[in-house]
Amino acid sequence: MPKVIHDTKFSELKEQLNQLLSHYGPEKMRLVMETLPVQSHSTVEFTTVTRDVSFLEAVDAFFESCKFIGFSQTTQTTYRSEMKLFQQYVKEHLGDNPQFKDVTNGEFLSDYIHLQSDINTKAKKSSFLRTFIKNTYKKFYGHQDLGDLKTILRVRWSNDEAPKAFTKVQIAEILRIAQSRNHDSLYTAIIWTFLGSGIRINELCHLKIGDIDPETQTIKVIPKGAENTKKARKINQLALMMVTDFIEKKYSQAREVMSDTDYQQLYIFSCTGGNKPITSRAIQQFMKSIIREARSIKDEDKDRLGPHSFRHSFAIHGLEAGIDIYTLSKLLGHESIDSTMKYLRMSQPGYN
Structure with missing residues (x-):
């Protein structure tokens, strides 16, 4: 937790310094202080002033x-909803404005987090709280160090709860079932795109012909x-x-x-002739x-598997084929290598 320094007779000066800290951060402020004449005898340690x-x-x-503001509209909506729920909880336990x-x-x-029994909901709330608290720390305290809260806001998955991947046998059966249903080859093409690129479901839904x-x-x-930008991702030759x-046949x-x-502006995966994207739902x-139909998937695993x-x-499968973790991170579009490291654990023998 950030240390709060209460007001003194120098409160006005501290308030001004705090505003500067919030804007520039403690490191830049320290460098500036070192250039001032008051530093002539010794280097003064600059302490973050908070309130x-x-x-x-x-x-x-x-x-x-x-x-x-930089989040996509979907993320903004999700975070506003999470904040509303968190505010209700805060009001019930701590009052209107603690x-x-x-x-x-x-x-x-x-x-608050452990009110939820579903591990995915816990992870969602933890992610929101990490972002909210780190942003507040940066704004008002000049840092983003969560300290001991890192442990509290980290959801640990057990093997029974963790995300699960399809085996190669299961993928073969899924493709066979999709092809047998013959939805204008739509879902077969969708599955191949997932398999060949590793993109997220929302990224896939909004693919346009000109994006290929x-x-x-x-x-x-x-x-x-990043709703207003587009980034190139690799797709393997078979999936491409x-x-x-599919595009040639349909369009x-x-x-x-x-x-x-x-x-070029037509959506590739669409139920309306390309005018609107297919929904993730x-x-x-x-x-x-x-x-549910696949016999190669155990009943106890069926609720843990989906498009993701x-x-x-x-x-x-990329790690098993010899792709290094740094290349894989780029292929998946991860901002941090930490997000990719979980796949090393998932690829270990006995994980599932």
């Missing part, structure tokens, strides 16, 4: 922060948390062939009657029905 911050002040600052330091008490946060580049063997996706064949007539600009429902399991499969 009491209310919970509602922290909430407002979070929603006005560059961090929050001090931020009381809200971020380790025991208080732990009790056969020459560089890449697809351009809108990455998680399946996707381009050959559209290409003849539309301008090239309009044609539609993919999830279809995949759940296939998973293809991303896990891409990562684990």
